[in-house]
Amino acid sequence: MRAAVVSNPDAAPVCADFPDAQQQPGKEPLRGTMAERLVTPFEVELPAGADPLAVAAGMNPGMSGWMALVARRREVGELGTVLVLGATGMSGGLAVRAALSMGAQRVIAVGRDPEAMEGLRGPRVVTVPLAHGGPDAWRAALGAAVAEAPPALVLDFVWGPVAEVALAALRGVSADDDVPIDYVQFGALAGTAASLPAALLRSRRIRISGSGTGSVSKARMIAEVPEVIARFGDGTFDAPYTAYPHSRVGAAWAHQGRTRAVVVPD
Ligand SMILES: NC(=O)c1ccc[n+]([C@@H]2O[C@H](COP(=O)([O-])OP(=O)(O)OC[C@H]3O[C@@H](n4cnc5c(N)ncnc54)[C@H](OP(=O)(O)O)[C@@H]3O)[C@@H](O)[C@H]2O)c1
Numbered sequence: 001m002r003a004a005v006v007s008n009p010d011a012a013p014v015c016a017d018f019p020d021a022q023q024q025p026g027k028e029p030l031r032g033t034m035a036e037r038l039v040t041p042f043e044v045e046l047p048a049g050a051d052p053l054a055v056a057a058g059m060n061p062g063m064s065g066w067m068a069l070v071a072r073r074r075e076v077g078e079l080g081t082v083l084v085l086g087a088t089g090m091s092g093g094l095a096v097r098a099a100l101s102m103g104a105q106r107v108i109a110v111g112r113d114p115e116a117m118e119g120l121r122g123p124r125v126v127t128v129p130l131a132h133g134g135p136d137a138w139r140a141a142l143g144a145a146v147a148e149a150p151p152a153l154v155l156d157f158v159w160g161p162v163a164e165v166a167l168a169a170l171r172g173v174s175a176d177d178d179v180p181i182d183y184v185q186f187g188a189l190a191g192t193a194a195s196l197p198a199a200l201l202r203s204r205r206i207r208i209s210g211s212g213t214g215s216v217s218k219a220r221m222i223a224e225v226p227e228v229i230a231r232f233g234d235g236t237f238d239a240p241y242t243a244y245p246h247s248r249v250g251a252a253w254a255h256q257g258r259t260r261a262v263v264v265p266d
Pocket of ligand 1: 116
């Protein structure tokens with residue numbers, strides 16, 4: 001079978017012929033999603049109406065916010081207001097849609113790109129643009145939005161100075177003593193570090209955690225896969241993509257822009 005393989009972290013993958021992967025008794029199946037065939041530890045049927053390439057493009061970003069939203073709803077029963085930092089990205093945008101589909105009363109969507117922000121606006125979505133001008137300019141806009149509807153759950157895809165502004169804003173809101181605010185960190189595109197005010201930890205019931213492979217169990221992720229795939233079938237989720245044949249995997253590697261690259265057999 002044909003498979004694209006990365007043999008050197010600094011080089012683009014190349015497509016070549018390989019023997020079919022075989023499940024070895026007692027061994028973990030091989031992982032990889034750029035081969036014509038692979039051994040998987042579970043099967044999920046694609047629902048009618050789900051575009052398989054959109055599923056391929058959107059599963060990873062779709063799963064991220066979904067896991068935190070499901071965990072919060074399971075524990076607390078309702079989502080209340082959800083604050084999404086980096087809502088203009090693929091993961092943040094799907095998290096906004098997931099939160100709305102799970103009954104969030106309000107979503108505060110924070111991002112930079114004006115066109116993507118426009119697309120997020122809706123009856124239960126308040127958008128807060130990260131306008132030019134840096135953290136001082138963001139503070140007032142985000143502070144006003146969270147004061148009006150204090151978030152119970154924060155999904156942070158960007159971290160860095162955006163997180164610092166959000167953490168400061170949370171300090172200023174009235175909070176429910178009985179129910180903790182959950183602040184969940186996914187990505188760090190705005191900065192790999194953020195300072196955490198000590199006073200925030202003292203003055204709020206707040207839990208700060210990260211979500212990803214390692215912090216969420218594999219079993220819990222696999223259990224949610226059918227639910228997330230179903231959202232591509234019922235139209236809740238969509239993921240724009242650009243398809244590349246295996247033979248052009250190098251071009252897929254260099255792909256940039258708002259769509260996800262999906263590699264398909266030639
Ligand atoms: N832990 C997990 O389970 C998990 C799963 C999926 C993704 N992630 C991570 O989450 C992050 C976002 O992923 P994605 O799929 O949404 O990527 P994406 O579609 O490329 O979107 C990138 C997002 O980051 C924002 N951004 C980039 N640089 C920024 C900066 N300097 N300041 C403020 N915002 C900035 C973009 O804002 P504009 O578009 O408005 O400019 C956009 O909202 C990545 O770090 C990714 O690795 C984690």
